[in-house]
Amino acid sequence: MLDMLETLGGDCSISAISAQLGVSTRTVYRYASQLQMVGYDIRIEGGDVRSGSELPPVSGAESRGGPAYHIESSEPAMRRLAILSLLTGGPATLGRIVSYLADPVRALAADERTIRRDLEHLESAGYVEAPGERNTGYCLSGAFMPRFSLTFSELISVVRALESAPEAVADPRTIASIRSKLFAAMAPCVDQAHAMRRRRYTKGRARRSDPAMLARVEALEVASLESRVVQLKYTEKRKGRWSAREVEPLGLVYYWFHDMWYLVATCCTAHEIRHFRVDRIAGIAVTNKRFQYPSEFDLSDYVSGMWGVYAGEPTRVRVRFFDEMNVLARLRAEIADRPSACLTQVDTGVWELVDTVAGLSEFRVWLRSFGSSALVIEPESLRMQLIESAMRMRDMYNTGDHDKGDHDKSDCNMDDVEHSNGGDINADGR
CATH class of the missing domain: 3.30.70 (Alpha-Beta Plaits)
Incomplete structure (x- = not known):
């Protein structure tokens, strides 16, 4: 990330860094935070990562057409950053830290006394705790506990499990609180967390659902999040036969009184919002065709006025x-x-x-x-x-x-x- 900032003059978008390094945007935020902790003047403004550490141009850079910009990479700062990165995986002994830094991939080898000074610096700054009665090695302090790492699909699975096993948490308000904290833990990826809030709604008390049913719910929810058109093989109750439907999924609703999941979607044939019972969906094919999710549509607002899942006057x-x-x-x-x-x-x-x-x-x-x-x-x-x-x-x-x-x-x-x-x-x- 430092090399990219140096090459681009100290200003680069988070999405570009994420794509170049092959990491999530949340990881880019974490990198920036860790660089700040070890002394770099790195900050995030809007959707960009910026550095204020302007130094004289590198010799010959302008004549080669390169950027007249350089970011100082002090060896102590890089060692301390590497130590913090190691400790995010759990406590580590001094010997483990020394061998980790000496790995040729990192090229940050130093003698044990130097590394002790680095650890003392991090400890005095409140980032690291020394070995003690509770810890057999150095570990991150409570002030610098990183957000737990969940992929977006893992977050969906956790929320799904929470909503499908309400007997595990007796108080519905506790379930709502845990759910909110899970979304908060996704910050700063607020766009995805907000999107997921809009794609699932529970009316009343959740009950345990069949795993096969929940798998269909998750597949439809992910299709909605990715704005993909879905082809359904749908069984019609009255006619006793199935028909093919092509829909733009807007979200899913669980209604406790029926103990049913419903897909809220725009029917591509009728061009209006329809509700489909998920237990009657015999087949799901997610296509590569994209649709524009309506910016004015909010699932909770749409459903909250209905007593159940039917609209009316x-x-x-x-x-x-x-x-x-x-x-x-x-x-x-x-x-x-x-x-x-x-x-x-x-x-x-x-x-x-x-x-x-x-x-x-x-x-x-x-x-x-x-x-x-x-x-x-x-x-x-x-x-x-x-x-x-x-x-x-x-x-x-x-x-x-x-x-x-x-x-x-x-x-x-x-x-x-x-x-x-x-x-x-x-x-x-x-």
Whole structure:
């Protein structure tokens, strides 16, 4: 990196250094930080690495058309940098450090007394801790612990494991905190971390998912991150056969109430956003065709207004819940991810939920799961639908015909919801 800066006059883009050295941009940031620690005037401005160490031009450089710029490479500084690099892999004894520096590849050999002075310098600066009761060798101090190194695909795998095994962490807020810290550890690669936040969204409580399902989710998520068009072999529920779809993947949504993953994508044929159940995707082919990810699209904003995974007309709802059989605890857990939800106590053991829901069909199914513990105040249309449903259920029990009862399929079986039910739109394959 120092050679590149010298050649280019002390100013080079991070991406160019990354490409030339074959390392990640995060590694370039780490190199710059380590050079600063051993005395180089290296700084990062925007997307560039700059050096302020201007020295007289190298003899003959101008006459050869080379840059009139030079970066001093003091041998002690290079040795100390190499020592820090070695210690990032764990503690090392003095003998190990001496042999590491003496390697012909580095050409930084020095006598043991000189290397001791280097270590004392790093120790006085607070970068290194000497051997003691806890350490059998020299090690990096707590003030200079490097960020743990994860590739981007490894980060995806860690987050995937975290979300698919919630029983390992009881508190959902703890899961969210760990996830945020994983992304923070990717800094300064904030663009990738931000991109991944936008490509996956969990509605409600995550449950353990099948490994094969998660493999499909990860493949689709990576395709979205790389802005690649995907060809799907998709099984249609009603027709019982599969069809070929070409889509531009925008992100994936897990909905706890269905215990399902959904792909949110722009259909290349219909030119509109559709939802595809991941368990019905029989085949995935990631093409080399690229698409422009819409800059105005944000997955969390898109999904947060829906009660589940179906879009529809935004409707204000007001429902009273009676705290029977731990209803309140369940209610709080299941609306925790809804920023528009407002839950207030209106009487002893009575709570009122006010929210704006984009599409009522899934909200209606959810309400019915509370039985008589939920009472709709508004809208009147939803109130009447639930009254009619309750009357049909009463009639079904009164007739005693347990085999041919008039089931309320629109509420009980979400697999049979049409795109037009309840005004819901843009749902494909439910």
